[in-house]
Amino acid sequence: MLWPLLLASCSAPGQTVSSQSTPRHQQLQAVKTWGIQLTGYGNTRLEAVAASKFDLVVVDPTDDNAVLWTTAEVARAARGTSGQGKLLIAYLSMGAAESYRPYWKPGWRVGNPAWLLAEDPDWPGNYDVAYWNTDWQRIALAQLDRAIDAGFHGTYMDLIDAYQRNPERPSARADMVTWVCRIAAHARARDPEFLIIPQNAADLLTDPRYAACVDATGQEETFVYATDQPTEPERERTQLADYQLWKKAGKPVLTLDYANNPALVTQVYQKARQAGLVPYVTKVGLDTLPAPR
Structure with a gap:
């Protein structure tokens, strides 16, 4: 779970994916730098995103007041202030409900509703959901539709690993695969190039259905736990082994680690790139967008 919210040729780091006329999946393959900002937009709105030199940026589909971005704001952020262009991806929590979202109803x-399960004790306002429930799926797909309408190029989906929280449900893993593929089918019926990027749950790629539905993965805390705590060697080895499945399938792996220590930050970027990953290291609040490196 994410921490906040209380020319299509291979480019070197710092360069960007260029022409938006290039097929989106081809642009995704060319991504060498990425970033994510989910809050802290303030009065400058998406200007920092527009000015950034990342190849791909994930943003929340709403501003700090839960108001949807306009299509003009999304288009400007994707185009860039210098016309450099980037993939602009909408963050959506598809495996959990959030009480600060526009869909949330008083009471x-x-x-009540039946699909609303336990509140996450570590994240007040975040609730487990019965993601296989059609009523929840209708709400989640409406969020997806708004992101498509706004002009986003894809979605970065959180809590796809929610199936791990339902050990009493034998079909939980298969249900999540079915849900992700329904999301993908729904989106691509409207925008055939729409990108589907789930976060975490790397092992789901072993399901052929899932592999056919997703385009890349985002993975938290491969090298560092929040914050500045190196992960155990065994965790790192296991994660990197899982990522090889994605790389062999031609699907980029975007890693997200949380660190402030400059030496550790540099080390993470080096290790990730040596493993053929696309790294981003930032502060746990995800409320700024530092320059690519």
Whole structure:
């Protein structure tokens, strides 16, 4: 789970994916730098995103006041202030509900509606959901539609690993695969090039259905736990082994680690790139967008 919210040729780091006329999947393959900002937009709105030199940026589909970005703002951020162009991807939590979202209704509580499960004790306002429930899926797909309408190039989907929280449900893993593929089919019926990028749950790629539905993955805390705590060698080895499946399938792996220590930040970028990954190291708040490196 993410931490905040209380020319299409291979380019070197610092260069950007260029022409938006290039097929989007081809642009995705060319991504060498990426970033994510989910809050802290303030009065400057998406200007920092527009000015950034990243190949791909993930942003929340709403501003700090939960108001949807306009199509003009999304287009400007994707085009860039210098016309450099980038893939602009909408963050959506598809495996959990959030009480600060526009869809949330007064009076909702655990068990009402039926798909609303336990509140996450570590993240007040975030709730597990029965993601296989059609009523929840209708709400989530409406969020997706708004992102498509706004002009986003794809979605970065959080809580896809929610199936791990349902050990009492034998079909939980298969249900998540079915749900992700329904999201992909829904989006591509409207925009055939729409990119589907789930976060975490790297092992789902072993399911052929899932592999056919997703385009890349985002992975948290491969090298560093939040914040400045190196992960265990065994975790790193296991994660990197899982990522090889994605690389062999031709699907980029975007890593997200949280560190402030300059030496550690440099080390993470080096290790990730040596493994053929696309790294981003930032502060846990995800409320700024530092320059690519």
